[in-house]
Amino acid sequence: MAASEAKSKTDLKVIVLGAASVGKTCLLQRYLTGEFADTISSIGASLALKRWGDWNVALWDTAGEERYASLSSFYCRGAAVAILVVDLTEAASVTRLREVFIPLLHDSVDSCLTVVVGTKLDLASGTDREVKTSVGRALAEDEHRKQVERALMRDANSYLQSVPTEKLYYETSAKTGEGVAEVFEFIQGTLLEEMERRRSGGGGRGKGAGGMDRAIRVGEGGPTKNKSCCDK
Amino acid sequence: MSYRDRPRTEVECITTADRSLYVGTADGLIVFYQLEENLSPLGKTIYQSKVKGQIQLGGDKRKPIQQLTAVSSQRRLLALVDGLLYLMNMSTLELYDTGQRIQKLNCYCINESKSHQSSAGPFEVIVAPQRRKQIQKYTLSGERFGHVKDYSIPEPAHAMARDGNSVCVALSGQDGKYVIINIHEGNMFDILSYEPGSTPFVRRMGKGEFLVNAGSFGITTTISGISNRPPVEWGSEFPPKAATYVFPYIVAWSQEAEVIRVFNLIHQKCVQEIPFNNGRYMSELSGKLYAARDKSIYLLSAMPLKEQVNDLLERELVEEAVLLAETVGALEASKNPSAAVEYMNAVKLKAAFIYLATGSFSQAETLLHESGCDPREVIVLFEGLLPQSSTFQPVASHLHSLPSIQAIAEASEGGVVLREAKKFLIRYLKEVRTTQLALGRREDIDTSLVKLLAEDHSASLVPYITNHDLHLSFDETKQALEDYKCYHALALLYYYSNQTNEALGIWTRIYDKQLSDSQFPGFSYIIEFLSKCGIIEVVLQYAKWALDRNQEVGVKIFTERLEGEKSKQLEPPFLLEYLKPYPDATLLYLEYLVNDRNSTEESFHTQLASSYLRQLLGLREETSAPDRELKRARVKLQGFLESSTRYNPACLLSEVVDTDMYRECSVLYGRMEEHEKALSLLVHKLRDYPMAQEYCEEYSKGKGRVYRQNLYQTLLRVYLQPQDRSDQKILITPALSLLNAHGAQFDAAQVLELLPHDWPVTTVKAFLLRSIRGSMDTHRTGKIEYNLSRGENLRVREQYISLQGDPIVITDNTRCPVCNLPFSDAAFVRYPNGVITHLKCGRNKTICPVTGTWFGKV
Known part of the structure; x- marks a missing residue:
């Protein structure tokens, strides 16, 4: 059962959350294919596998519509990273994120690295822009602070507290590609560093640094060496 | 049945x-x-x-x-x-008779993985009572159930499945949801809620995973409550009653819709729909799929996976076919790895051809690489591309019905597709030629690639020919390059086929605009090429061509040659002769010899100097020559004359002496040690007194005192006894300043002789005072040195004498070395060297009669 085995050998889980039609799928597609494509409204959730260094990473795209909230909450479990997406041209998307998706994330994941990404930068000029950089940044820092607090309750040495807060907010355009790579480079860099540290002993780190522990199978001799045929 | x-x-x-x-x-x-x-x-x-x-x-x-x-x-x-x-x-x-009645149950579940094999542990049944908010565990021993434990749950259970110690339970009630209970540890956690009105069901799917129905979706969850797979969307109007997992599919049945749907778990899409009316039941049992109607039971057997793959390919569902083939391959790999690989490759190749036929070249490319097929199978699809010399016979043609790419292109829009196809082939061949697949097929691949690049006028054609070890069919490639006017590449082809002469012929024609090729890098390329070329005849032949066009650049053919590539023919004397018609080139070559190769050969230095000189003279004759250039040429000449010590000054002097280039002249005189002439030029013609002094300093460096004195004396003489009497007055000042500044360098007596008699003493007072003091100082220092040495000498002699003051013993056997008789009386002679003789035998006190040593006064 190669297929099922391959999928279960995921070392890291990254989840993309945000209100309906803010551009979650486009953001992810841009990163995965380097192209911009119009997408239809996502249903349920979808998954792409990626290899970051030695690790298999599952990038989960969720559906933003209200009726899928229960599903999204389920698929959030075990996420090491949550990418919180807001639409820069739509102030309501921030409210939705605060009122629906952040509570949902808190319910499903003890703590994780959170990054706030503003989308549709190409459209957000002049009066069309409804979300200021300062608002997005405040949201990112606010959420990160909460996650650090949650993490510290379980692990006093959580790596989250050493993450530079100024790197937690990005403004992107999936259409032009601006800023997209930076988001994932930051996440990849931060996580790989942390994973390597854990693999090499982790400096006396205790258990339970957020949701990552559940998704990380460090005890089984590191990451999988065989690249499965199903990895995309 | x-x-x-x-x-x-x-x-x-x-x-x-x-x-x-x-x-x-x-x-x-x-x-x-x-x-x-x-x-x-x-x-x-x-x-x-x-x-x-x-x-x-x-x-x-x-x-x-x-x-x-x-x-x-x-x-x-x-x-x-x-x-x-x-x-x-x-x-x-x-x-x-089970002893106690287990009743009022909603459902039960057993440990499925244990049900078909006897295992060590007791057989357990978990039951869910209808109205109680708990599930109960019983063990079965023989014919009896034993109650073991209850687990409380928030609502009565509606459906259950068990895997190991985990039981996944669908709770009934208002907000129905799925939970997982670990019956070993007793803890429970939520999975997710299902949509109201849907039929909740739970199926175990393989180890550690459950399949549950969330309403519109089928969801998989591991026993730890995390999902590794995206949800399967059942689709509209399809409320499933049951679903089950048959690798690699999820099969769902909706009683209402009277349909069975098959979903591929790899991409979560519905791959098959089977109408099934009056259905009563559907489940997987021991790996087989059973479905029942009112009165009949069906065993649904999956088409063998390989047939499914073929079917998918037939329907041009390539992506799914490949995915499935990979799955099949992975399954088979454990049994027969090589067959599995072969199978997958064949499928991929077939898939690639389907993509090619539909013009999806990038997809085809990936698959072609993965399939590891003979690249010529693809080349052969392009009419006229495979070299005629090739012996290749396509074997994969049964996998596709493609006549040729050209035919496909014609059938569709034409030009665009063909261009795309060729671009694809270029990419593919570039990639594939570096792999194992190219072994033994290099000539066909490389020739095709070059032909394509030439046709495309690709910028990478030249780098490819230059940097890669290409195996080309010469005639075919040549023809293609000529046809597509890729002359630079053609020249390279000649060159790599050891036809350097032809290659250069083409390049020179391109440069002379007889041929045109924008890829040609230009004149300097030919020069660089020639500078590296090892065939001397060719070099000499084309060097002339190059020098005729640009001497300065052309000479680099010789100056930038690597040392190792020198042949006798290209030795400097030969080349200087060769370069004679090209003065600029000669000059640069000489500079190269002198500056870069540090040649010490006198003739090169002389020639270089005279080249500089001639250049300068030439410039002077041109009335229009800008001052700056003149100055530069002159500085160059002066610099060289002053820095080099190798040239023959006499040769050069003849050319300079009649000009007004006094400075150069003075240097040359200096080199010939004709200091008086040199200095008199500096003083009388240039009136550059500091320079004259510098000259003295320069030439007296490292020489003895006498030489120095002479030199300064000469300068003084030049100052004081000018040929032109009228200058005398003017030169007094520098003469005095010389005397006063460098007084120590002069012999005062000679200076006094030189000084005009009518000069008052006061003018040279400073000099006199200093030189008198200097003389006195020298005199006194000499005296001190003399006396110190004498004291030392005496002291040593005293020591010497005391060392020799030993008693002399004379016995009867002692004989005088002069007369060879014994000593009879007490008187004898002892010489300082220890020789003892009779008084009579040692007549001369200062000469030893034996050794002849003279002991005169020291």
């Missing part, structure tokens, strides 16, 4: 064990069939059934059999009828 024994009986549920099939009916009957599997004459598997027994459960109420499970490890059959759990013998259907 049909089931017609009791007209009013309808199938409700099924279970199997080995060849046994148990059917539970809607009216409480369990029928036990023995199945026999046979092959029909057509090769199809057919099943024949034989009734082995039956039993009516639940008395006359005739309630439906809700659940039925054969537990082969225990040889038992479990049945749930009207909430009551029955236990029977599997082969006789004998009903056991």
Whole structure:
């Protein structure tokens, strides 16, 4: 059962959350294919596998519509990273994120690295822009602070507290590609560093640094060496 | 098979064990069939059934059999009828008295992975009572159930499945949801809620994973409550009643929609839809898929995976076909790895051809790489591309029905597709030529690639020919390059085919605009090429061509040659002769010899100096020559004359002496040690007195005192005894300053002689004072040195004498070395060197009579 085995050998889980039609799928597609494509409204959730260094990473795209909230909450479990997406041209998307998706994330994941990404930068000029950089940044820092607090309750040495807060907010355009790579480079860099540290002993780190522990199978001799045929 | 024994009986549920099939009916009957599997004459598997027994459960109420499970490890059959759990013998259907009645149940579950194999632990049944908010664990030993433990849950359970110690439970109630209970540790956590109105069900799918129905989606979850797979969307108007996992598919059945849908778990898409009306039941049992209608039971066998792959390919669903083939390959790899790889490659190749036919070149490219096919199979699709010399015979043509890419292109829009196709082939060949696949096929691949690049006028054509070790069919490539006017590449081809002369012929023609090729890098390229070229005849032939066009650059052919590539013919004397018609080139070459190769050969230095000189003179003759250039040329000449010590000054002097280049002249005189002439030029012609002094300093460096004195004396003489009397007055000042500044360098007596008699003493007072003091100082220092040395000498002599003051013993045997007689009286002579003689024999006191040493005054 190669297929099922391959999928279960995921070392890291990254989840993309945000209100309906803010551009979650486009953001992810841009990163995965380097192209911009119009997408239809996502249903349920979808998954792409990626290899970051030695690790298999599952990038989960969720559906933003209200009726899928229960599903999204389920698929959030075990996420090491949550990418919180807001639409820069739509102030309501921030409210939705605060009122629906952040509570949902808190319910499903003890703590994780959170990054706030503003989308549709190409459209957000002049009066069309409804979300200021300062608002997005405040949201990112606010959420990160909460996650650090949650993490510290379980692990006093959580790596989250050493993450530079100024790197937690990005403004992107999936259409032009601006800023997209930076988001994932930051996440990849931060996580790989942390994973390597854990693999090499982790400096006396205790258990339970957020949701990552559940998704990380460090005890089984590191990451999988065989690249499965199903990895995309 | 049909089931017609009791007209009013309808199938409700099924279970199997080995060849046994148990059917539970809607009216409480369990029928036990023995199945026999046979092959029909057509090769199809057919099943024949034989009734082995039956039993009516639940008395006359005739309630439906809700659940039925054969537990082969225990040889038992479990049945749930009207909430009551029955236990029977599997082969006789004998009903056991289980001791306590387990009743009012919604459902039960067993540890499925243990049910078909006997294992060490006790066999356990988990039951869910109808109205109680708990599930209960029982063990089965022999014919009896033993109650072990209760686990409380928020709502009564509606459906359950178990894997290991985890039980996934669908809770009924207002907000129905799925939870997982670990019956070992006793803890419980939520999975997710299902949509109201949907039929909740739970299926175990492989180890550690459950499949649950969330309403519109089928969701998989691991026993730790995390999902590794995206949800499967059931689709509209399809409320599933049951679903099950048959690798690699999820099969769902909707009683309402009367349809069975098959979803591929790899990409979560519905791949097949089977109409199934009047359905009663569907489940996977021992790896087989059973579906039941009212009166009949069907065994749905999956088409062999390979056939599915072929089918998908036929329908041009390439992506799915490849995915499935990979799955098949992975399954087969454990049994026969090489066959698995071969199979996958064949599928991929076929898939690639389908992509090619539809113009999806990038997809085709990936697959072609993965399939590891002979690249020529693709090349051959492009008409006229494979070299005629190739012996290749396509073998993969049965995999596709493609006539040629050109034909496809014509069938569609034409130009665009063909261009795309060629671009694709270029990419593909570039990639593939570096792999194992190219071994033994390099010539075909490389030639095709170069032809394509030439046709495309690609910028990478030249780098490819230059940087890669290409195996080319010469004639074919040449023809293509000529046809597409890629002359630079053609020249390179000649060059790499050891036809340097032809190559250069083309380049020079390109430069001379007889041929045109924008890829040609230009003149300097030819120069660089020639500078590296090892064939001397060719170099000399084309060097002339190059020098005729640009001497300065052309000379680099010789100056930038690597040392190792020198041949006798290109030695400097030969080249200087060769370069004679090109003065600029000669000059640069000489500079190269002198500056870069540090040649010490006098003639090179002389020639260089005279080249500089000639250049300067030439410039002077041109009235229009800008001052700056003149100045530069002059500085160059002066710099060289002053820095180099190798040239022959006499040769040069003849050319300079009649000009007004006094400075150069003075340097040359200096080199010839004709200081007076040199200085007089500096003083009288240039009137550059500091320079004159510098000159003295320069030339007296490292020389003795006398030489220095002479030099300064000469300068003074030049100052004081000018040929032109009228200058005398003017030169007094520098003369005095010289005297006063460098007084120590002069012999005062000679200076006094030089000084005009009518000069008052005061003018040279400073000099006199200093030189007198200097003389006195020298005199006194000499005296001190003399006396110190004398003291030292005396002291040593004293020491010497005292060392020799030993007594002299004379015996009867001692003989005088002069007369060889013994000493008879007390008087004798001793010489300082220790020789002892008779008085008479040592007549001369200062000469030793034996050794002849003279002991005169020291």
